[in-house]
């Protein structure tokens with residue numbers, strides 16, 4: 060079995076060890092501070108004698124270090140874990156224990172799912188929590204940080220009489236992580252020594268999940284990075300809208316209202332413009348094709364339909380750029396469908412329609428369209 064240095068000292072980031080074996084770039088050491096993947100947490104990474112450690116797995120008490128290349132068996136090697144990444148995980152994982160302990164004591168729910176990766180931490184509880192509940196839990200969790208309470212990790216002599224979360228069927232080798240006054244839980248991961256190392260605990264989001272609730276939480280360095288990201292966004296929005304940072308939501312609401320009013324005005328103006336065009340239409344010929352700049356499909360439909368209502372025949376309106384036009388064509392069903400069949404035989408058309416209106420996109424030049432239609 061590998062001696063687990065992380066069990067005894069969670070803050071050990073550099074150590075030397077002897078390589079017991081290394082095959083196909085998988086090394087076993089006599090002792091290690093590299094925490095393996097397990098219990099919802101991804102493994103530590105780092106370097107062994109300058110060779111990158113990509114992953115660490117544990118099986119039957121032996122830690123297997125997956126390396127970028129082989130190292131020499133029998134050699135004493137210098138090992139260095141990626142401390143920034145590890146400490147980040149310790150901050151998050153220890154923060155999770157505080158939240159889970161508080162949720163358990165206030166609501167009696169169990170943590171039934173935990174995931175901690177390089178980018179996010181989630182935790183699932185088997186009962187529902189409201190936004191107000193979460194605000195209360197978050198405040199209590201941060202108070203636990205301010206109180207600078209101790210984390211004690213140990214293997215107890217007498218497990219049977221011990222109350223703890225995540226109670227296991229095992230009777231020995233169960234590692235207990237105790238947060239004075241807040242929680243006692245079975246866990247094999249490295250933790251902070253005292254709660255103040257965690258820094259801020261921030262619940263970012265929650266959603267219902269399998270009859271309970273899933274929380275997205277960031278602690279310490281991750282919470283600070285998240286704050287900075289949101290702060291940068293607030294600065295940018297505040298400057299774009301010339302609004303006080305604390306009032307940017309109101310400023311965005313106001314902006315959306317202005318945008319809504321403008322859209323309404325534009326629609327109204329476009330309708331009036333179409334009405335003018337329809338008025339001016341002299342209605343020559345059974346089939347007409349009109350090309351317009353910058354009309355959307357609804358405007359094309361309205362325009363074609365209004366022309367048809369005024370003068371009958373088959374009225375086609377196109378809008379687009381050279382070789383790609385949106386269109387709407389309105390007419391009596393039989394002659395319209397006959398014309399559209401003819402168009403489809405000769406032109407590349409996407410679209411269709413039954414009855415007295417067809418619409419879609421045609422990939423052809425104005426000259427070719429006119430030649431086929433008229």
Ligand SMILES: [Zn+2]
Nearest residue numbers: 245246247248
């Ligand atoms: Zn844990």
